[in-house]
Amino acid sequence: MCQLLLTEQRFPSSRHVRFWFVPHMPRATDISGTISATLTIHEDSELTGDVTCMVAGAPCTTFGAPGITLRLNGFTIAGTADHFTATGCTSTTTFAAEDGIEVLQDGVTILGPGRVRNFRRWGILYSAAAGLEWSAAIATEFG
Numbered sequence: 060m061c062q063l064l065l066t067e068q069r070f071p072s073s074r075h076v077r078f079w080f081v082p083h084m085p086r087a088t089d090i091s092g093t094i095s096a097t098l099t100i101h102e103d104s105e106l107t108g109d110v111t112c113m114v115a116g117a118p119c120t121t122f123g124a125p126g127i128t129l130r131l132n133g134f135t136i137a138g139t140a141d142h143f144t145a146t147g148c149t150s151t152t153t154f155a156a157e158d159g160i161e162v163l164q165d166g167v168t169i170l171g172p173g174r175v176r177n178f179r180r181w182g183i184l185y186s187a188a189a190g191l192e193w194s195a196a197i198a199t200e201f202g
Contacts, residue, residue, distance in 0.1 A: 090120075091134070099123040105130035106173065112138045118161035118184065125165040131173020136160065138178035158184040168192045 088100065091108030101123040112119035119136060120129075136159050159175035162185035169191070175182035185191045 094119055097121055100127055100129060103128045103130075106132050106134040106136070109134050110136040112136060112157075112159065112178070114157065116155050116157065118156065118158040119178070120159070121161040122164040122167050125167070127164070127166075128168040128170060129160070130170045131175075133172050135174040135176060137174075137176050140177050140179045155179045158182070160184070162186065162191050166192075 088102055088104040089107040090098065090104055091106060091110060093111045093113055095113045097114055097117045098120045099122070100120060104127070106129075110119070119138065122129075138157060138159060140157070157179040158181045159178045160169065160183045162169075162183065167185075169183065183191075
């Protein structure tokens, strides 16, 4: 979080000098378009458009560090599976590890609104021990 720090120092000449310090605010990584290999997020990131995931046998996105926020901004992360025609599905009992968002890091936050859909396994896969926080405006669906 960006904060403003104001420091006032008095010098013997009775002049005041003020210092303002605004720390560098890391810019979020913008994500949109087609993802063809697992995207590992290492800093706060946000969708700037819909995402089509073409990753086979692995998650579309994963978090590479704890404490990161992903903002969906009303966009969709979509896989290629279609349960109506079984396109992209190889079995009715075993599913490829093709998840939309994989969360195995601590303190990760996913903010909606947004949708994660059409993945062969889970829209959002997370470990209960990871402490995922997410907003209720995220829809995960298949189809």
